[in-house]
Amino acid sequence: MATLADRLDHLLGRKTADKLSEAFGMTTVEDLLRHYPHRYATQGAELGDTQPAEGEHVTIIARVEKADEVRMKSRPGTRLAVVLVSDRHKIDVTFFNPHKVKYNIKPGVRGMFSGTVKYFRDKWSLAHPSYVILPEPRDPEVGGAAAAPVRVRGAGALAGLARSAQGSDGIDMSIFDRALIPMYPATRDVESWTVMRCVRQVLDQLDSVDDPLPDGVRIEHSLIGLDEALRTIHMPDTKDDVTRARERLRFDEAAAVQLVMARRRHDVEVRSAPNCPRRADALADEFDRRLPFELTEGQLSVAAEISADLSQQHPMNRLLQGEVGSGKTIVALRAMLQVIDAGHQCALLAPTEVLAAQHARSLTAMLGDLAAAGELGAHDLATRITLLTGSMKTAQKRQALNEAMTGDAGIVIGTHALIEDNVSFFDLGLVVIDEQHRFGVEQRDKLRSRGRDGSAPHVLVMTATPIPRTIAMTVLGDLEVSTLRQLPKGRSPIVSRVVAAKAHPTWVDRAWERIREEVAEGRQAYVVCSRIGDGEADDDAAFDPAAFELLDESATGKKGKQKTPDTKSVLQQFDELASGPLADLRVGLLHGRLPSDEKDAVMRDFGEGDIDVLVCTTVVEVGVDVPNATVMVIVDADRFGVSQLHQLRGRVGRGGHQGLCLLITDTRPGGPTMTRLEAVAGTADGFELAQLDLQLRREGDVLGVAQSGTVSTLRLLSLVDDVEVIAAAQRFAREITEKDPELKQHPGLASMMDAALDTRKAEYLEKS
Missing domain, CATH: 2.40.50.140 (Nucleic acid-binding proteins)
Structure with a gap:
């Protein structure tokens, strides 16, 4: 007879077991039985x-x-x-x-x-x-x-x-x-029928399975036992059998995810962190006194939550999510100033050099002489902001590293370069991670381990892509969540329109005319393309797997196989506009493979109004703030995901003038891709779009499967449909880990967690 923990090679033979291991990572009986029919x-x-x-x-x-x-x-x-x-x-x-x-x-x-x-x-x-x-x-x-x-x-x-x-x-x-x-889900080498034969062979030998879920939990949620569920899911007699088995096994998956998150939350809570209560009449107060505008109620409420967290002796672990342009950056800056007032340093991690440089410029501008420590004319309370990126010249990098190590820099802003082993801080008290979904768990942990004398810095992660409740509970369950919905006063709503290029070619000409009209009024524009187009792999291309899967028949070959649709590269678009409809305007070019100093120069010129139209890739997706830009034309908009389109259009209308976003596409009217684009154009509510994005992508891509390169480890659980199951599993997991954080008293739950979720691939849970 066999148990769930037995090795497959003992039951099926080495040849078959090796194939299952190579194709699906299965090594035990439980691994095989958790490979459910689809x-x-x-x-x-x-x-x-x-x-x-x-x-x-x-x-x-x-x-x-x-x-x-x-x-x-x-x-x-x-x-x-x-x-x-x-x-x-x-x-x-x-x-x-x-x-x-x-x-x-x-x-x-x-x-x-x-x-x-x-x-x-x-x-x-x-x-x-x-x-x-x-x-x-x-x-x-x-x-x-x-x-x-x-x-x-x-x-x-x-x-x-x-x-x-x-x-x-x-x-x-x-x-x-x-x-x-x-x-069954299958591969070319291990077909469904092979899996079926192996499952039947194992079930014939399987002993009765002990259930790791407490009786009270099963009764409360009307769940059948694990032994019955595992046998029934593979050999049901009726559709009702399938439903009952899936309900139980779906709860197992939800509980497995929540146990991972609850244990991670506990690991953070037991660490010590620097105590950083707000100080009166210090740098943070001086900054607030100088603010030329009033903070929104939402900003003040979220700031109070963060301030209270920073005053504790265990690490803050908080997600700040908010609409594009809702003012997350100033909330994060006020938190950093509170930590600096307590005598500690802050690190701000950005996903791209363009965004890191933009943060350095904007924070320096907001602080003025409060960011000029060590310079003539600096305020007595001033700190210093230092930028560290991978492409900096050796002398610049050496100076930045020294300022971080000695503590001269109160705020160190950088890209992945901040995570390198040669970077050390004098006394790191707070880590702010912008666009947290661009970073993996191991990268976050590297900065978390840089605290002084064994303490862990506080962590604030930010995203301008609103996250549906199920995603927040499932993939960010170790974080407290703060949400900014309210936009600052003076922000005009953005008008979005879909331009069907094939059906109405003259509409594209009208798009370039609209840019000319805005420039004539003294304003500026973006033209965003999906790829660079110089023959090399596009490291900032906007290819979106979810969008590509939704392409309709216009992007389908004769034999029904998808082909890559024709798209306009940023280099091609720049040449056409600069020599054609926008020839008499000042047109600039920006993409991710330009040298760092050239990218900085282009962004500086655009920010200062020396460039009328910036033709670019998605390097401007987040964080770029040019209030005078009022128009954005997104070329081949069907190549972008819902959230990405919402992020991009948030770059315009940031001043006192109306923002306009035009989504150009060759997609035929009435198809699913056009429907998706029209949905984006039809609402400015990022939270509504986030739910739409989840429904279109389903779980896999939203959970970051594309980044991790693995198949989704959620087999039955749906983040779209199973809100109640996830919430119930979260309550159960937190109750268990409060009493037994290492699950030493619940070995069956630990085993279930590993088998139901495959925690070897759990890194993707940190990416939403």
């Missing part, structure tokens, strides 16, 4: 009385009623017109290479058919589905004896099933007598 093939009953949706993938077991070779009307050749009978349904199927399939697809044969639903004249059908011809069911009238052995034949994605059915170690074809047949 759908079930049926005898047709799942279709019910409703018709399936266009594009839905359907896998059914049915019998061939008719199979006629007929001539095609629109082109030469023939097709095989097939009628399947399954339960009470008749399904039309077409095969376009009848000479290859007509010897298998004959009237009377029984098979499994798998394909995508297509509609024609209100009737759905399957076109050229994968199939496998199955043996006849066992006949109970003759003692359950199987039908005479037949050669199992198949094609397409189901050809592997036919291969697996051959030989003594092949799959037991009697499984296809069941009402529901599990279909």
